[in-house]
Amino acid sequence: MNEKTERLFEEQRNVMERLQSSYKNNRIGHAYIFDGEMGTGKEEAANFFAKLLLCKQVEENVPCETCLTCRRLSSGTHPNLTTVRPDGQDIKKEQMSELIAKMTKKGYEPGRKIYIVSRADRMNSAAANTLLKFLEEPEGEVTAILLTDSYQSILPTIQSRCQRIPFLPPSRETIIGKLEERGITSSMAATVSMVTADFEEALRLAGDDQFAQMRKTVLKLVEASDRHVQEALLYIQTKWIPLFKEKDDTERGLDLLLYAYRDMMAYKAGLKSTPAYPDQQQFFTNLSMNITFSQLSSVMDAILQAKKKLYSNMNRTLLMEQLVLSMQEGLLVV
Structure with a gap:
């Protein structure tokens, strides 16, 4: 077992043992959804499962990693494994049509055909419906593995045709402690541990000047929203707008904004959970004293709705202006 697989077993033992059990008992599903936060090892687990299903020398329910099949899977050259990723901001119908054509044509090597859809929640409606038809009528030994950190964004009709495998995030306290050991401030460590469950990615973000500026800008927007809508x-x-130029940047900004209001909700409710912005505790506590639970819920719902609209090609300036107005309406709700 290689180092990456060992780490997966340490962090996601239930998931890995479930995959091994499926293989051992020859109860392989035709479609799975691997659901978990960024950095929880979904893609690594999908690749492990693909190797397990195709390896010629499996030992104790673990792929050998040394046979020709495993080596080709590791290098991405095995024809029976296909991975689809967003083309730009989303996964398009043409990508799914090409995938299905590839899955159904002859000329593959013997054995199961496997396809992994990374960021499956990014499928546009046409792509999702194209995939749905294939899931309803799969041809031969084909296994789909859909990866997502936003399960609710996947069509319910697709959800119902897949086995959901949830990935547990590592403890935030563990990540924060490891970051602090590397010299990251407790405030920044708390924020990045909300963004990703991957320690290396968290460490990178904690040292990234642009991310620090994003964090600062989000907190300034909270202040400005409290003072006056104009x-x-x-x-x-x-x-x-000058800072959050791309959709991915805007999505991250909206997440950071949502975490701020979640902190306020936690302070108002007297919860002891680790906040995303511990350096803002006094400010957020003071704000929460003048906002009802209903108002906070309305603001957070407005942010979540903005996230949904983000990938409908809505103008981002207009999106954010509408969000500010919606937040203001939420704060005026009695």
Whole structure:
């Protein structure tokens, strides 16, 4: 067992043993959804499962890693494994049509055909419906593995045709402690541990100047929104839009904004959970004293709705302006 697989067994033992049991008992599903936060090892587990299903020299329910099949899978050259990733911001119908054509044509090596859809929640509606038809009528020995960190964004009709395998995130306290050992401040460690469960990615973000600027900008928007809606709208134009230029950046910004209001909700409820912004405790506590639970819920719902609209090609400036107005409405709800 290689080092990466050993780490997977340490962090996701239930998942890995479930995959091994499926193989051992020859109860391989035709479709799975691997659901978990970024950095929880979904893609590594999918590749392990693919090797397990195709390896010629499996020992104790673990692929050998040394046979020609395993080596070709590791190098990405095995014809029976295909991985689909977003083309730009989403996964398009053409990508799914090409995948299905590849899965159904002759000329493959003997054995099961496997396809992995990374960021499956990014399938546009046409792509999702194309995949759905194939899931309903799979041809031969074919296994789909859909990877997502947003299970609810996947069509319910697709969900119902897949086995859901949840991945547990590592303890935030563990990640924060490891980051602090590397010299990261407790405040930044708490924030990045909300963004990713992958320690290496968290460490990278903690040292990234752009991420630090994003964090600062989000907190300034919270301040501006508390003071006056016109000030918040001006801040969107002058500070937010120049920094959050791409959709991925905007999505991260919306997540960071959501974490701020979650902190307020936790302070208001007297919860002891680790906040995303411990350095803002006094400010958020003061804000929460003047906001009802209903108002906080309305604001967080507005942020979640903005995230959904983000990938509908809506103008990002307009999206953010509408969000600020929706947040203001939420704060006025009695």
